[in-house]
Amino acid sequence: MGMPGILTHDVLKGPPPPPAEGGWGGDGSPEGFGASRKASFTALFVLLAASTMVFAAFTSAFVVRRGMSDDWISTPKPPILFVNTLVLLASSAVLEIARRTLRSGERSRFNAWWSAGTLLGILFLVGQALAWRELKDAGVFVATNPSSSFFYVLTACHAFHLLGGITALVWVDVQALRLSLGPAKRTAIDVSAVFWHFLDGLWIYLMILFYVWG
Amino acid sequence: MSSPVVHAHHAPEGFIRRYVFSLDHKVIGIQYYFLGLFSVFIGMFLSLLMRYHMVNPTVSVAWMAKLWPTAAAGGVMTPELYLSLMTMHGTIMVFFVLTTVPQSGFGNYMLPIQIGAEDMAFPVLNMMSFWTTFLALVVMIAAFFVEGGAPLSGWTAYPPLSAAGRVTGPGEGMGQNLWILSIAIFCGASLMGAINFISTTVDLRCKGMTLMRMPLTCWTWLVTAILGLLGFAVLLAAGVLLLLDRLAGSSFFLPAGMMISDRILADHKGGSPLLWQHLFWFFGHPEVYIAILPGMGVTSQLLSTFSRKPIFGYKAMVYAILSIGFLGFLVWGHHMFMSGMNPYSAMAFATLTMCIGVPSAIKTFNWLGTLWGGKIHFTTAMLFALGFVSLFVTGGVSGIFLGQPALDLYFHDTYFVVGHFHMIMGVAAIFGMFAGTFYWFPKMYGRMMNETLGKIHFYLTFIGVYCIFTPMHYLGIAGNPRRYSAFTDVEYLGGLIPVHQFMTYAAYFTAAVQLIFVVNLFWSLMKGPKAPVNPWNATTLEWTVPSPPPFDNFAGVHPVVNHGPYEYSVPGAASDFIMQTDPPSAVPSEH
Ligand code: HEM
Ligand SMILES: [Cu+2]
Numbered sequence: 001m002g003m004p005g006i007l008t009h010d011v012l013k014g015p016p017p018p019p020a021e022g023g024w025g026g027d028g029s030p031e032g033f034g035a036s037r038k039a040s041f042t043a044l045f046v047l048l049a050a051s052t053m054v055f056a057a058f059t060s061a062f063v064v065r066r067g068m069s070d071d072w073i074s075t076p077k078p079p080i081l082f083v084n085t086l087v088l089l090a091s092s093a094v095l096e097i098a099r100r101t102l103r104s105g106e107r108s109r110f111n112a113w114w115s116a117g118t119l120l121g122i123l124f125l126v127g128q129a130l131a132w133r134e135l136k137d138a139g140v141f142v143a144t145n146p147s148s149s150f151f152y153v154l155t156a157c158h159a160f161h162l163l164g165g166i167t168a169l170v171w172v173d174v175q176a177l178r179l180s181l182g183p184a185k186r187t188a189i190d191v192s193a194v195f196w197h198f199l200d201g202l203w204i205y206l207m208i209l210f211y212v213w214g
Numbered sequence: 215m216s217s218p219v220v221h222a223h224h225a226p227e228g229f230i231r232r233y234v235f236s237l238d239h240k241v242i243g244i245q246y247y248f249l250g251l252f253s254v255f256i257g258m259f260l261s262l263l264m265r266y267h268m269v270n271p272t273v274s275v276a277w278m279a280k281l282w283p284t285a286a287a288g289g290v291m292t293p294e295l296y297l298s299l300m301t302m303h304g305t306i307m308v309f310f311v312l313t314t315v316p317q318s319g320f321g322n323y324m325l326p327i328q329i330g331a332e333d334m335a336f337p338v339l340n341m342m343s344f345w346t347t348f349l350a351l352v353v354m355i356a357a358f359f360v361e362g363g364a365p366l367s368g369w370t371a372y373p374p375l376s377a378a379g380r381v382t383g384p385g386e387g388m389g390q391n392l393w394i395l396s397i398a399i400f401c402g403a404s405l406m407g408a409i410n411f412i413s414t415t416v417d418l419r420c421k422g423m424t425l426m427r428m429p430l431t432c433w434t435w436l437v438t439a440i441l442g443l444l445g446f447a448v449l450l451a452a453g454v455l456l457l458l459d460r461l462a463g464s465s466f467f468l469p470a471g472m473m474i475s476d477r478i479l480a481d482h483k484g485g486s487p488l489l490w491q492h493l494f495w496f497f498g499h500p501e502v503y504i505a506i507l508p509g510m511g512v513t514s515q516l517l518s519t520f521s522r523k524p525i526f527g528y529k530a531m532v533y534a535i536l537s538i539g540f541l542g543f544l545v546w547g548h549h550m551f552m553s554g555m556n557p558y559s560a561m562a563f564a565t566l567t568m569c570i571g572v573p574s575a576i577k578t579f580n581w582l583g584t585l586w587g588g589k590i591h592f593t594t595a596m597l598f599a600l601g602f603v604s605l606f607v608t609g610g611v612s613g614i615f616l617g618q619p620a621l622d623l624y625f626h627d628t629y630f631v632v633g634h635f636h637m638i639m640g641v642a643a644i645f646g647m648f649a650g651t652f653y654w655f656p657k658m659y660g661r662m663m664n665e666t667l668g669k670i671h672f673y674l675t676f677i678g679v680y681c682i683f684t685p686m687h688y689l690g691i692a693g694n695p696r697r698y699s700a701f702t703d704v705e706y707l708g709g710l711i712p713v714h715q716f717m718t719y720a721a722y723f724t725a726a727v728q729l730i731f732v733v734n735l736f737w738s739l740m741k742g743p744k745a746p747v748n749p750w751n752a753t754t755l756e757w758t759v760p761s762p763p764p765f766d767n768f769a770g771v772h773p774v775v776n777h778g779p780y781e782y783s784v785p786g787a788a789s790d791f792i793m794q795t796d797p798p799s800a801v802p803s804e805h
Contacts, residue, residue, distance in 0.1 A: 039335040039417040046409045046443060053447035057493060061455060064489050065466060071484040143463035146484060153454065 037187045044191050048198050051161060055202065058157065059209065062150050066213060075147040077210055078134040084127035085207060091120030092200045095169075095193050102181075102189065111176045114189075118169040121162065121196070128159055147214055154206050158199070165199055168192035223332070225765040235345075237337035238765060242344050243323030244658065249348060250315035253306050254644075256355075258725055260303040264699075265718040267291050269711065271700035285363055285384065296699035297366040298385045302358070304369030305393065308501070309400055310351050312643050316508035317442070318347070318407055320650045321435040323658060325411065327756040328429050330420025330773040332766045335413040343406035346399060354396035357389040365390035368697065370494055373467035373487045374474070377459040381474050394457045401450035404442045411439035420755075422775035426532070427794065429754045429779040430525065433532055434511030437539040438504050444543070445500040452493035459485070466490075488553055495546035503542045505639050506606070507535065509646020510577060513599045515779075516649055517581050519752045520596035521588025522790050524780040526580045534573035534580075541570040551619045552626040560619040567617035574610055578603065589783075593750070594668030598649035601676050602642050609638025612687060627697070630690025633683050641679045648672070648731070655735075656749050660761045661742030664734050671730040678724030685713050751791050754779050758795055777801070 066072050098113035132155070135141075135148070142152045169192055175185050225232055233241060266275075274289030285295035322340065326333055334340045357364045362384040367376035371393065380387035415436045419428070455466040463481055467490045470483030518525040525531060547555065547563030581603050590596070612634040616622050625631060655663050694701070694710055701707035701714065748757040755773055756763070773795050781792040786802035793800075 036335070036417060039413040042413040042416050043336065043409045046412045047405075050405050050408070050443050050447045053444050054451045057448040057451035057496075058455075061451070061466065061489055061493065064492070065484075065486065068486055069484040071465075141462075142458060143465075143481075146465065149458065149462075149464040149466065153458065157454070 040187050040191050044194060048195070051198070051202075054157065055154070055205075058150070058154055062154075062209070062213070065146050065150070069146060071145070072147055073145045075135070075140060075145065075151050075210075075214060076138060077214070078131040080127055080131050080134065081207065081210075084124050084131065085203065087120055087127060088124045088200055088203055091117045091124065092197050094120060095196055099189065099193055102186075107176075107179070107181070111173075114169070114176055115173055117196075118166065118173050121166050121169060125159060125162055125166070128155060131155075151210060151214060154209070158203060158206060161199055161202070165192065165196050168195065223766040223770070235341060237333070237341050239322050239326050239334045239337070239340060240658070240763065240767075242340050243319050243321070245344050246314055246319035246322060246347070249344075249351065250311045250319055250647075253310035253314070253351065257303050257307040257311060258728070260299045260306075262721060262725055263291075264296060264299050264303065265721045267296055267699060268701070269715045269718045271702055282363070291699070293699040294366055294384050295363070297368075297383075297697065298364035298389070300697065301366055301368050301385070301393070302354075302364045305354065305397075306351075307640065308369050308505070309397070310347075310354070312505035312639065313404070313442075313501070314347065315647050316512070316643060316650070317411075317435060317438050317504065318344070320431075320512070320647075320654065321411060321438075321508060324654065324756055325414060325432055325435050326418070327759065327763060327767050328432050328754050329415065329418065329423050330755050330768070330775065331414060331418035332768065334410045335418055336410050339406050340410050343403045343410065346403035346406065350396045350400040350403060353392055353399060357385070357392040357396070360388040360392060362387045362389050365393045370498065371456065371490075372494075373456065373459070373485075373490050374469070374472055377456055377467045377485075377487075377490075378472065378474055378479055378482075379460055381477055381479070391457070391460060394453050394460075398450055398453045398457075401446040401453065404446040405450075408439040408443035408446070411435055412443070415439075420773050420775060423794075426529070427775055427778050429511075430514040430528070430531055430535070431508070431511035433535050434507040437535050438507045441500040441504050441507075441539055441542060445497040445504065448493055449497040452490060452497070455493075456490065488550075491550050491553060492546070495549045496543070498549065499546045500539075500542045502635070502639050503538060505643045506646075507538070509602055509643045509649075510535070510606075512646050512650045512653070513581065513602045514577075514584075515754070516595055516599035516653055517584045517603075518780040518782060519653075519750055520591045520593060520599070521585050522591070522782045523584055523588040524778075524782055526583030526586075527576075528778065528780065530576055531580055534576045537573045538570060541566060541573070545570055548617055548622070551622045557619070564617055564619050568614070571610070571614060571617075574606075578607060578610075593652070594663070594665055594672055595649050595652035595750075597669065597672045597676075598645045598652060601672065602645040602649060604676075605637050605642035605645060605679070608684075609634055609636075609642060613638065625690055627695055628690035629686040629694045629696055632696050633686030633690060636683045636686070641683065648675075651735070653750070654756075655738065656745030657756050657761045657763070659739055659742075660745050661738050662745050662749065663738040663742060667730055667734040671727060671734065674727040674730070675724060678720055678727055681720035682717050682724060685717055689713055751789075753777070753781060753791050753793050755794055758793060 094113055095117035098110050098117055101113060102110040132152075135151075140148045142149050168188070172181075172185070172189055172192055175181055175188075181189070225238065232238075236242060236245075263278075272290060275286075276289055278286040278291060279289040282291065282295055285292050285298075291299075322334070362380065365371070365376065365385040366383045367386070367390065371390075375382050375386065376390055376394075378386070415428075415432060419425075455464075458464045459466050459468055459482070465482040465485035467487050468479070468482035468485040469487065472479045472482070514525055514531060545563060545567045547559060548567045551560050551563075612630065616625055616631065616634055652663055652668055655661070689710055692710055694707060698704075698707075701711055745761045747759070747761060749761075750757070755775070758773065759767060759769075775794045776798045777792050777794045777796060777800070779794060781787075781801070783790045784792055784801055787800060
């Protein structure tokens with residue numbers, strides 16, 4: 001019918017999968033309600049679209065505000081941001097390794113890797129807090145300058161997203177340590193990992209924005 | 215063929231889990247509906263206060279002084295109080311009525327059933343989005359009760375008024391903060407809702423329910439969800455910046471050297487009020503389609519059902535919905551022709567605005583094509599759908615005028631605009647809701663509404679709203695500005711006061727007539743005659759299940775769809791409608 005595959009796949013695949021697998025509004029939970037794996041991924045991508053729009057809006061405000069003003073003074077970027085960047089990239093890599101080990105069935109190694117990735121994620125947030133403190137000590141606040149306003153807004157909004165991501169990672173971790181990672185929870189693993197990688201990419205984008213125009 | 219395994223789910227026990235923190239999309243839909251009903255009466259009450267004041271600007275009303283001891287000391291409202299009523303009227307109507315009822319109310323209830331699903335994809339998220347909306351409403355209404363009262367800056371919250379703080383007026387302190395907070399919460403709720411609507415439509419359709427077999431209502435809910443997703447994300451970002459300007463002293467929207475009430479605002483410099491306008495209208499224009507698209511879906515559904523004819527040009531309708539959604543993001547500049555924008559930009563926005571008239575016209579002609587030669591059943595639901603078409607055309611035509619920069623420079627900020635958007639967004643969308651109510655009430659509550667009361671209500675409302683809003687176009691052409699609390703201080707407006715008086719009487723009349731609807735609604739809820747499964751002989755899936763439907767909609771049976779949504783009066787078929795779930799053989803083959 002000329003529609004992109006993602007929109008029609010469930011119809012083309014013929015009969016629905018058994019309830020335990022998802023579909024029909026059931027994910028095998030006791031009540032048979034909840035999200036199928038496919039729906040979870042759809043929801044994830046829809047959520048990413050919304051987050052992208054939020055940052056697109058901030059970016060366009062950034063570009064406009066910078067372009068039309070003569071009061072823009074570049075904010076000094078705390079060097080720790082580079083360390084944070086490495087920590088965040090490392091956390092993504094570690095989570096990927098964790099997913100690989102799970103695929104090859106090594107549960108306990110999965111737990112270790114996943115916990116490590118989660119800790120690195122938390123470490124990134126701590127690093128961001130240090131960066132803010134450094135700015136604050138240098139007398140740079142939200143209202144100091146449009147450049148610093150945007151720096152705080154964008155990093156805070158990113159951190160807010162990260163809090164959501166960390167909640168998901170911790171939840172998976174708790175399930176993993178309690179050895180209760182059933183097939184349905186695999187979806188949670190994949191969804192939170194993809195979300196986390198998105199936050200990675202978003203952070204790289206923000207770094208470029210800050211260093212090139214900020 | 216083996217019979218399907220029947221595995222029904224039952225509703226949870228206990229009042230709280232069943233009716234308050236319910237996960238059932240049907241209960242949540244009803245909750246949204248009643249939240250909207252509550253809001254629409256608040257909004258209407260505020261509008262009556264405004265209409266009264268406009269034509270009696272000096273008459274003292276004792277109970278006004280009781281309600282607002284400072285803002286209406288002596289019983290006469292101050293212009294600031296007028297503006298705060300206007301702000302709250304617009305905000306409550308746009309967000310908590312027009313955005314809430316057609317999409318979150320009817321959509322929540324009907325989308326899963328119409329596509330053959332047991333529930334929304336994420337029931338917990340669904341419940342959260344309702345209660346978040348509820349919280350947003352509470353915060354919004356709280357703005358009335360804080361120091362200084364409700365904000366003054368209109369539903370569009372233009373800075374500097376909305377950003378400079380308490381110095382700009384009584385409601386611009388805490389009231390405006392709460393307003394922004396409430397809108398931000400509402401954005402969050404709408405995002406949750408949009409995620410659910412999109413995933414449900416994409417992934418939970420039952421066997422045979424291809425996209426091109428979805429009822430047009432489902433298409434409009436889908437596209438509305440996409441608009442809401444992208445639009446509310448931008449409004450949320452803008453709201454954060456506005457709040458920071460107010461609370462953290464940043465200068466996103468506030469320029470340097472502003473003088474407000476003899477005081478110079480020294481703390482801010484370099485910001486741009488126009489930046490807010492761009493961000494706001496990038497959301498705002500899609501928002502007006504969020505309000506109207508579901509009504510278009512309902513109208514399509516009803517015109518087809520009650521003309522006993524297939525919808526004229528189903529595919530064209532789908533593509534029109536999609537292109538309205540797409541173009542809706544490219545025309546925001548037509549709200550800003552007067553902002554000093556570059557004439558070339560204005561021309562681009564004007565051209566795109568004319569383009570969006572094309573799919574709108576396609577829809578209108580397809581509706582007329584559907585009616586043409588049909589066996590029309592004038593039920594109350596059908597009357598409201600016809601009223602929708604009428605109002606949509608009336609409002610759309612004035613939009614074409616406003617879309618011309620040369621004309622809009624004159625019309626902007628006059629009553630012409632107020633007439634335009636009340637016709638099309640206000641009343642047309644509300645007629646869509648009335649149509650949906652009369653059409654789906656039997657399914658939702660298992661009882662029929664009273665048709666006689668319904669028809670009386672329709673005709674009086676139809677006449678009433680035209681009497682209120684048609685003269686606004688004339689006032690606008692005569693140069694009557696919007697957002698004035700009285701017209702006595704400006705000489706050239708004096709002659710227009712009789713027109714305002716007429717509109718005020720029409721508003722009283724129309725508001726009073728709504729009591730007929732309320733009586734009908736609640737009387738039918740309790741005493742209406744029992745509704746059969748399919749009172750309208752309609753074809754879509756909700757009419758295959760009992761009224762009201764069981765907890766999991768299909769009692770554990772998985773429906774299979776074999777037909778398009780509007781197969782009425784198929785030549786040679788046994789009856790004049792073929793249900794979507796009828797066997798393929800229900801359509802006689804040509805040979
Ligand atoms: C053919 C289609 C349409 C055209 C060409 C059109 C054009 C316009 C233009 C140019 C304005 C700005 C007027 C001004 O402020 O000076 C406007 C305002 C408005 N329109 Fe439309 N419009 C159309 C359809 C709609 C629809 C379908 C809705 C809602 C369902 C709608 C709702 C509004 C609202 C709410 C405003 C006023 C916002 C405000 O300033 O408070 N319009 N329209
Ligand atoms: Cu518009």
